[in-house]
Amino acid sequence: MSFDINQYKIESEPFYQAQGNEVERYQAAYAARLPVMVKGPTGCGKSRFVEHMAWKLGKPLITVSCNEDITAADLVGRFLLDASGTRWVDGPLTLAARYGAICYLDEIVEARQDTMVVIHALTDHRRELPLDKKGEVVKAHPDFQLVISYNPGYQSVMKDLKQSTKQRFTAMEFDYPTPELETQVVAKETGIDEHTAAKLVEVANAARKLKGHGLDEGISTRLVVYAGILIKQGMPAAEAAEMAMVTPITDDAEVRESLLHTIELVLGEAA
Numbered sequence: 001m002s003f004d005i006n007q008y009k010i011e012s013e014p015f016y017q018a019q020g021n022e023v024e025r026y027q028a029a030y031a032a033r034l035p036v037m038v039k040g041p042t043g044c045g046k047s048r049f050v051e052h053m054a055w056k057l058g059k060p061l062i063t064v065s066c067n068e069d070i071t072a073a074d075l076v077g078r079f080l081l082d083a084s085g086t087r088w089v090d091g092p093l094t095l096a097a098r099y100g101a102i103c104y105l106d107e108i109v110e111a112r113q114d115t116m117v118v119i120h121a122l123t124d125h126r127r128e129l130p131l132d133k134k135g136e137v138v139k140a141h142p143d144f145q146l147v148i149s150y151n152p153g154y155q156s157v158m159k160d161l162k163q164s165t166k167q168r169f170t171a172m173e174f175d176y177p178t179p180e181l182e183t184q185v186v187a188k189e190t191g192i193d194e195h196t197a198a199k200l201v202e203v204a205n206a207a208r209k210l211k212g213h214g215l216d217e218g219i220s221t222r223l224v225v226y227a228g229i230l231i232k233q234g235m236p237a238a239e240a241a242e243m244a245m246v247t248p249i250t251d252d253a254e255v256r257e258s259l260l261h262t263i264e265l266v267l268g269e270a271a
């Protein structure tokens, strides 16, 4: 039986609130099958955007969340031993290239250096993936596209993408949405009223000003959504904000105090 790539198709529309003309830009890149890099802070909507685009284009999406244990073999595939001997099993990148999916490598910079080699081969004009161990060169399917995400805030000199990798991609910059749009996102994602959503966003924006002054990263839209979900569960707003938007992001007593004070001012209740 042949492999069914359609199992990776996204059936219902993932809600995505556009911030500008990113949908049109992505469509142009996909039409030319150019590789795309989505850049921006954690939890600002990059993955949701890629899911939305895969759905809109009607293409399967294979996502790999990269971490420091991910090797080239995890992406490309390997020989496995079973009762009848050894058998080759395609990795997610090979499946996407062979059968025609969008392959999204989330936080690619976390993966081991040897993974870059396979990415380079696929982003060449030849669009090929050499499976050295198997002795096969996979020609990428016409629908295949490579998308990677990259959070510039996290990178150190030791862990950054090389220019030779960066310069194989077109790139799109993402950031937290404007307060108006973020309010819409939070209300839509959680079902809380827009007034409460706007207050949570106000807290998040105040906290984002602390980035570089005690906070490494601002409060992500993801965490604002979490706070909304807790409120929807019946938790008082200030308590929800503390649990979702303060405690996860800081261990520093002073920063915590300052954030709790903001919550009290904006939401009007003591947490």
Ligand SMILES: Nc1ncnc2c1ncn2[C@@H]1O[C@H](COP(=O)(O)OP(=O)(O)OP(=O)(O)O)[C@@H](O)[C@H]1O
Residues within 6 Å of the ligand: 015, 016, 017, 018, 019, 040, 041, 042, 043, 044, 045, 046, 047, 048, 049, 106, 149, 151, 177, 185, 189, 221, 222, 225
């Ligand atoms: N523009 C948006 N439209 C709809 N939902 C959004 C948007 N921005 C953020 N969200 C919400 O924030 C959550 C986190 O977004 P997402 O998973 O796309 O973040 P990310 O940028 O890929 O983060 P990471 O780099 O940590 O993977 C989503 O599940 C969604 O609820």
